[in-house]
Amino acid sequence: MSESAQSELALTPSQTVGPYLSLGLTWPTGHLVVPEDAPGAITITGVVRDGTGAVVPDGMVETWQADAEGRFDHADDPRGASGSGFHGFGRASTDAEGRYRIVTVKPGALGDGQAPHIDVSVFARGLLDRVVSRIYFPDEVEANATDPLLSGLPPERAATLVAERVGPAELRWDVRLRGEGETVFLAV
Amino acid sequence: MTPSKPATIHQPSSAEIAGYLRPPPGTHPPLDSPPYKSTGLRAPSQAPVVLRHRLTEITGPLLTGEIGPNDHDLTRQHAAPPIGERIIVSGRVLDSDGRGIPDTLVEVWQANACGRYAHSVDTYDAPLDPNFSGGGRVVTDSAGNYSFTTIKPGPYPWGNHHNAWRPSHIHFSVFGRSFTQRLVTQMYFPGDPLFPYDPIFNSVPDEKARQRMISSFDMENSVSDWALAYRFDIVLRGREQTPFEEPHE
Numbered sequence A: 001m002s003e004s005a006q007s008e009l010a011l012t013p014s015q016t017v018g019p020y021l022s023l024g025l026t027w028p029t030g031h032l033v034v035p036e037d038a039p040g041a042i043t044i045t046g047v048v049r050d051g052t053g054a055v056v057p058d059g060m061v062e063t064w065q066a067d068a069e070g071r072f073d074h075a076d077d078p079r080g081a082s083g084s085g086f087h088g089f090g091r092a093s094t095d096a097e098g099r100y101r102i103v104t105v106k107p108g109a110l111g112d113g114q115a116p117h118i119d120v121s122v123f124a125r126g127l128l129d130r131v132v133s134r135i136y137f138p139d140e141v142e143a144n145a146t147d148p149l150l151s152g153l154p155p156e157r158a159a160t161l162v163a164e165r166v167g168p169a170e171l172r173w174d175v176r177l178r179g180e181g182e183t184v185f186l187a188v
Numbered sequence B: 001m002t003p004s005k006p007a008t009i010h011q012p013s014s015a016e017i018a019g020y021l022r023p024p025p026g027t028h029p030p031l032d033s034p035p036y037k038s039t040g041l042r043a044p045s046q047a048p049v050v051l052r053h054r055l056t057e058i059t060g061p062l063l064t065g066e067i068g069p070n071d072h073d074l075t076r077q078h079a080a081p082p083i084g085e086r087i088i089v090s091g092r093v094l095d096s097d098g099r100g101i102p103d104t105l106v107e108v109w110q111a112n113a114c115g116r117y118a119h120s121v122d123t124y125d126a127p128l129d130p131n132f133s134g135g136g137r138v139v140t141d142s143a144g145n146y147s148f149t150t151i152k153p154g155p156y157p158w159g160n161h162h163n164a165w166r167p168s169h170i171h172f173s174v175f176g177r178s179f180t181q182r183l184v185t186q187m188y189f190p191g192d193p194l195f196p197y198d199p200i201f202n203s204v205p206d207e208k209a210r211q212r213m214i215s216s217f218d219m220e221n222s223v224s225d226w227a228l229a230y231r232f233d234i235v236l237r238g239r240e241q242t243p244f245e246e247p248h249e
């Protein structure tokens, strides 16, 4: 290799997406991790709120997850890339009511002791860096109880990471950026 | 990829997975940054919980997007060229080990030459340009290089404080190849007199880190009788070194 091991490059800092993010980051089908009519499709919706409880109408929620079998189509997964073509990524802007909506499938367990989960990034004006969180599933009571992240949190804080079932194929997961019921955010 | 992987499906424990290096202090802005007023209601009040990097964090979306024919040239998205100083912006998306990140999506958005965004929320009393939308996207080549053509955005006022002006900037969004590498930033232009007054630029604590958000003038890539050029490299976090990564070295 021609790259020198000691020449570590310094990182580019983060800056806010600002209020005009939709000019660059809008994808008409970004919220569709899978098509609406895909087998096993579920909808995850929620509202993003600020420190006063007011809705955040200019935010964006991104999701990243394993497929229904707990695999990633990604060569850096030491178990090997699944080859399934599942892209695992969702992106939804919040609307005037602060609401986002993602259509996806429930990820499978990864087999490493973690409960099924979706990694989330939230971006908005007023956030100088994304905030990162996770969505867990309400029907995984046993797995959630032993999940390394959830089990290390006080129960009322862990609860902010578990979605609520609101329909046969619909979950609700709200984001409180600050204040009462503040969502648990993660340093990754 | 390492050819020496075991043939059987291996269930890695977290200890075996090389994570990504944590950013040095001062690199990224603190979320709670009072001079930038909007942080007051939106920045979390509790410290984030440190998450060990496991499978979901060391993987990430590998997006090449749906790139339209003029997504790489913001001056050719309408019937006529936009008003403004035509520029070429190019650079490399790399990790901190100096490796280019190939085939990764770079999204950009910006104000027009007068500092006005083509967005319903922007009420700055400066002209909109019917020939400029201000959004673009490109995918890096096999060495991590990207390039796009646009016009130089103007500075614009904002409501943060009396006589607040943002230095000219282009917003950038990049993914890298893992969830941990996701980055949204802003590219600035060299020598901008507004730097000392901008709370967003100055939210980055480390002076050297701030300088890394400023593009450099790039005479070499300028095109005679056509456009000046600027260069902006984007460095994302590199991987931790572990025995698992180098099994037989």
Ligand SMILES: [Fe+2]
Residues within 6 Å of the ligand: A018, A020, B111, B166, B169, B171
């Ligand atoms: Fe801006």
